[in-house]
Amino acid sequence: MQVVTTISYKSIVNGAYTKGMNAKRGMRQGDPISLMLFVLVMEYLHRKLKDLSRIPNFNFHSKCEKLKLVDMSFDDDRLLFTRGDVISVQLVMDRFKSFFEATGLVVNPNKCKLYCGNIDDGTVQQITNITGLTSGVLPFSYAGRIRLINSVIFSTTNFWLQCIPLPKDVIRRIEALCRTFLWTGKGIMSRKALIAWSKVCEPKSQGGLNVVDLARWNKVCLIKLLWNLCRKADSLWVRWVHTNYMKDERVMVVPIKNSCSWILKEILKTIQEVEGLNQWQQVVKNDVFKTKKFYYSLVEAKSKVPWRKLMYENEASPRALFTLWMSCNKRIGTKDRLSKFGMISEENCEFCPAKESLQHLFFECTTMKTIWTAVLEWMNILHSPQGWDKEMTWLLTSCNKKGWRSTVLKTAFTETVYMCWLYRNTSVYKNTGARSNDISGIENDVIDRIVHRCWRNPKLREHVAPLLI
Numbered sequence: 107m108q109v110v111t112t113i114s115y116k117s118i119v120n121g122a123y124t125k126g127m128n129a130k131r132g133m134r135q136g137d138p139i140s141l142m143l144f145v146l147v148m149e150y151l152h153r154k155l156k157d158l159s160r161i162p163n164f165n166f167h168s169k170c171e172k173l174k175l176v177d178m179s180f181d182d183d184r185l186l187f188t189r190g191d192v193i194s195v196q197l198v199m200d201r202f203k204s205f206f207e208a209t210g211l212v213v214n215p216n217k218c219k220l221y222c223g224n225i226d227d228g229t230v231q232q233i234t235n236i237t238g239l240t241s242g243v244l245p246f247s248y249a250g251r252i253r254l255i256n257s258v259i260f261s262t263t264n265f266w267l268q269c270i271p272l273p274k275d276v277i278r279r280i281e282a283l284c285r286t287f288l289w290t291g292k293g294i295m296s297r298k299a300l301i302a303w304s305k306v307c308e309p310k311s312q313g314g315l316n317v318v319d320l321a322r323w324n325k326v327c328l329i330k331l332l333w334n335l336c337r338k339a340d341s342l343w344v345r346w347v348h349t350n351y352m353k354d355e356r357v358m359v360v361p362i363k364n365s366c367s368w369i370l371k372e373i374l375k376t377i378q379e380v381e382g383l384n385q386w387q388q389v390v391k392n393d394v395f396k397t398k399k400f401y402y403s404l405v406e407a408k409s410k411v412p413w414r415k416l417m418y419e420n421e422a423s424p425r426a427l428f429t430l431w432m433s434c435n436k437r438i439g440t441k442d443r444l445s446k447f448g449m450i451s452e453e454n455c456e457f458c459p460a461k462e463s464l465q466h467l468f469f470e471c472t473t474m475k476t477i478w479t480a481v482l483e484w485m486n487i488l489h490s491p492q493g494w495d496k497e498m499t500w501l502l503t504s505c506n507k508k509g510w511r512s513t514v515l516k517t518a519f520t521e522t523v524y525m526c527w528l529y530r531n532t533s534v535y536k537n538t539g540a541r542s543n544d545i546s547g548i549e550n551d552v553i554d555r556i557v558h559r560c561w562r563n564p565k566l567r568e569h570v571a572p573l574l575i
């Protein structure tokens with residue numbers, strides 16, 4: 107720690123050393139000045155690219171024109187945007203060439219990708235030739251797609267859901283689009299779904315992912331409008347409805363007149379549904395309507411899944427959590443499942459002659475078991491892993507109490523399952539011939555990930571640090 111906090115450095119200006127400067131923030135990756143150098147050089151590149159806006163032939167990306175945006179960076183990742191025409195791309199590449207002449211830094215084609223939208227194949231080919239880059243597909247994992255679905259559903263539909271009853275067909279179609287996007291990553295309708303959409307929309311405690319159920323949300327929004335009418339909220343719409351339709355009658359007993367608009371009819375129809383509801387009595391009594399709370403109170407109470415606690419207070423990455431969620435629902439694509447659907451004929455484990463199943467892979471299989479055992483040993487836990495079901499029982503008992511131990515163990519298990527699954531996939535689909543038991547390095551990768559994930563939570567750091575020694 108002394109070395110990290112007491113470091114100082116000097117620069118040479120015109121051949122002479124400057125006074126020493128203390129590095130108050132410590133050393134980064136062993137090099138105290140790298141951060142500053144990086145920022146300086148990237149600023150130079152940014153200015154070179156920004157300057158493109160003064161060239162008449164350069165065309166901005168259509169969504170970036172008003173902001174005059176050409177490049178953006180997140181840490182050491184850089185995004186460039188231009189309209190997909192050959193001249194604009196050529197101008198960008200010219201800037202990179204002169205950046206190279208000044209700094210010696212070149213674009214690494216293996217680490218860059220080209221993302222095109224709405225451009226004809228011929229132009230894409232020309233752009234590929236100019237840049238030397240290959241086309242990429244936006245790398246959304248299942249977990250990334252779930253996030254996108256949640257935000258898209260909310261931002262684009264919530265406005266309408268709040269003010270009109272959406273027809274059932276519209277809701278069904280939006281959900282079909284979301285479902286297709288989740289499981290295939292595409293917008294072309296497909297029936298392919300590893301887990302039913304209704305399950306995905308269930309709360310996490312019941313084994314779902316808590317994605318908004320549009321029909322239910324829409325209904326709650328209508329109930330809120332009914333509540334507004336009952337409370338005579340001071341809005342022009344409420345006053346208008348009262349003046350023209352309700353006259354002096356109470357909302358809850360007024361008959362639905364033919365003259366009512368279809369929206370108002372739908373709102374008044376919810377009266378029958380809410381009358382017997384406890385939650386309705388509560389919101390009327392308390393004079394507060396919390397849409398989200400009401401929504402959750404309408405979720406059908408089903409039995410909770412025993413593994414729900416693995417989904418909470420778990421620091422693992424969203425991708426790893428998604429893989430764990432799939433495994434807990436017993437829907438991960440192990441060979442026994444794929445063969446059941448006639449997709450493959452061979453069911454052998456990649457690492458041994460046994461049949462590949464969830465039960466076997468996690469962690470009866472000797473190769474996978476070795477990885478999990480090494481992680482457990484690293485955490486000073488003596489336990490001999492068994493098949494999935496028994497491992498789950500052991501894990502749930504071990505994570506029974508709240509606290510850092512449970513969080514670290516849950517994170518470790520989730521990341522190990524994920525990394526083992528990735529390792530298995532690489533060997534199945536890329537034919538690396540990993541049938542040998544060459545797993546050296548994997549345990550360390552898994553442990554690195556666990557440390558990295560746990561370190562993000564300041565409360566866990568002091569507990570993870572001793573494990574690093």
Ligand SMILES: [Zn+2]
Pocket residue numbers: 455456457458459460466467470471472473
């Ligand atoms: Zn095996």
